[in-house]
Every structure is written in structure tokens, then in C-alpha cells.
Amino acid sequence: MKHRPRKRFGQNFLHDQQVIDRIIASIAPQPGELILEIGPGQAALTNPLVASGADLHVLEIDRDLVARLQHQFQHTGNITVHACDALQVDFSDISGNRPFRLIGNLPYNISTPLIFHLLGWHDLIIDMHFMLQKEVVDRMASGPGSKAYGRLSVMTQFRCNITPLFDVPPESFTPAPRVSSSIVRLQPLKARPFDVGSDKNLERVVAAAFSQRRKTLRNSLRNLLSTEQLLAAGIDPGQRAEQLSLSQFATLARALPYDAD
Ligand code: SAM
Secondary structure, eight states, rough: OOOOOGGTTOOOOEOOHHHHHHHHHHOOOTTEEEEEEEOTTTTTTHHHHHHHHHHEEEOOHHHHHHHHHHHTTTTTTTTTESSTTTTTOOHHHHHHTTOOOEEEEEEGGGHHHHHHHHHGTTEEEEEEEEEEHHHHHHHHOOOTTSSSSSSSHHHHHHHHHEEEEEEEEGEESOOSSSOOOOEEEEESSSSOSSSSSSSHHHHHHHHHHHTTTTTTTHHHTTTTOOOHHHHTTOTTTBBBBOOOOOOHHHHHHHHSSSOOO
16 A cells, blocks of 8 residues: 655655665765664665665654565665654664764754754764755855854854755655755764853854844843953954854853853
């Protein structure tokens, strides 16, 4: 029987073979390497990943699809199917504490919380290739002065190298989503690019600065830092959040009283 796509699990299945080939070529999976795929669905990416000889673990939340995958791959040695919610899972358990690569055509509603959940295991993650909403990839990759530059850009750029790879149109999926998608490569950084003192303070200052992005820092940060403190840190209180570089956000985080992570 045909599987009916479930909206609540963000099921838009890839059917465009050219796009599938291009994604796999970008990942270049190697025999024996440990790869985790989130949301294998109907195996559009899983089939070529299995064929590469990689040691593949797939995590799927939909029990009907899990049953299908288990049946389809019952005689295949290099794939393990996990029935689980990727937002709840402990990735050191799944990987057995071995370094791994991550792949996912992610449900759009959980993509950003999932990426930040995953970064809890940044020491083990070699790289991640995700299909995301194009707008999300644009926001992750943009820099100061651009409209798309915001909290997601700063928080992602403090944690990862970001390489947007290519766009995928809605027609490549069944059912077609309403928005365009993009493939992005994220490589977790071993250390923050600038000293932030405490990650909590970075989060706090970035959230406050962008919560009212049209306001000057003097106003948007008034509950955290005084005009005098901004000046003492070498930051112009008349600037807006969207004009600040990563190193300036790091300076602001260090100016706050220390808050242990
Ligand atoms: N990889 C397939 C493809 O490219 O055609 C399916 C992609 S579909 C956009 C997203 C997949 O993620 C679905 O199979 C869905 O059931 C699964 N999924 C949704 N939420 C999940 C979660 N929290 N944990 C694991 N899988 C999830």
C-alpha cells in the first residue's frame, strides 16, 4: 500500500533523481564511514547512502515508515533503523561515541531547534548536510548589513562554518512544499571564533539586540548594558544590531557580568 504523506511529520518526499544525485555527490559518502540520517522517509537519500558502503544509522519518527524501512533493508548489513524522535535522542548512544556525519532532509518546523540540539554533540560531528527552507539557509549565512542577518545568523556562525550549496525547487518533492529549499553544509567549529566569556551571555545579548532590530543598541540593550558600558566596550550605542559583526557581539557578551554556562 502507498504511504500517505503526514503533514504533522513534515513529510515532503524527494523524487527528483537529479537533485538526489547532486546531494549525494556533495556529501561524497565513503565506505565504512559512520553516517546518521535523520528522517529517511521513503529512502530517497537512504538508498544511495546504503549503496556507498557507509555504516548507516537512520532515525525515523513515523512508525509506518520505520516498518517499511525495516522490511526493505532486512537483508542489508550496513544499515540500522532507529524508531525515534531526533529531538529527544542521545547522539552519543546512537554513534557509540564515534565521530559521525549527519544528513537530513529535515521537517521545516523542527529544523532550527534540531540543529541546536545536535550541536550539543559538536565534538563528535564531522559535518552536517541538510535540506532546509531556502530562507533559513539565507538567514544562517548572511552577514552584517543584510536584511536576513539576525539572531540565527550570529548564533549559527559562532558554532559552525556554513556553506550554502544549491537550491531545490518545490516541484522536486511530493507533495510540493510552498517554499523553496536549499542544501547547506555545516561544519561545527572546535572553538568559538571570538572569545565570548560565556555562551549564555552571548545568547542573552544577541536575543535582546535583535528582539527590536529597528532600535539602537542604547535602547534594545538597556536592560543589560548602560550607554556608558557600551562606550567603555568600544561599541557605538547609536548602532543597530544588524550592523554588528561577530567580534562586536563577542565584545558585548564579555561586557556582561559573568554567567556560567
Ligand atoms: N529523507 C526523505 C526524503 O528526502 O524524501 C524524507 C524527508 S521528509 C521532508 C522528513 C522526514 O523526517 C519524514 O520521513 C518524517 O517522518 C521524518 N521526521 C519528522 N520529524 C522527525 C523527528 N522528530 N525525528 C525523526 N524523524 C522525523
